[in-house]
Amino acid sequence: MANYMVRVELLKAGWDDYEDLHAGMEALGLMKTIAFSDGALRKLPIGTYYGSSSLDITALRERIRGLATPLSGHGGPWIFVSQSETWSAWLDLA
Template sequence: MPTYLARVELYNAEPEDYEGLHKYMLSLGFRRTIPHGDGSYNQLPDGTYVFEKGGDIYQIRSQISDYADRLSGYRASVFVCEFSQCAWYLYPAKTR
């Protein structure tokens, strides 16, 4: 099953705009945490999400962009990629 990473940046946004984005991304199946090999989870940077389901990368990007643009003072920056490996130094997640 493919794993996607999405990065979204809103312009001239308030904290509540990002809270709305987080809720929307969660409704699509994206998470703000990533599992570590030892069973713990790490927190992804703000505006960064992972998704572990099938889907068309271009459709996923469009879904995110259509919503994020409504929250942003300017067209939101949206980056989506599929990956099979990653390495990181991240803070532990407060919750899964």
């Protein structure tokens, strides 16, 4: 399984839409928090997710598009998926 960093921006969406997005992303194994090497759980920026998946990058993007499209206004969603083995961050505690 590969690790992925994903950014999803919903256009003209409200908090309820993002809550639905969070639930769908969690079902895909993508979380809005990330564990640091010291074990501390940190919050990712809104619309940013990290997790593992057995799907390849294109299949994962399409699954995300399928769940995010009904939540986004015209012209969206905007989705960026990258395979991520190493990372560094400065984030608030979850």
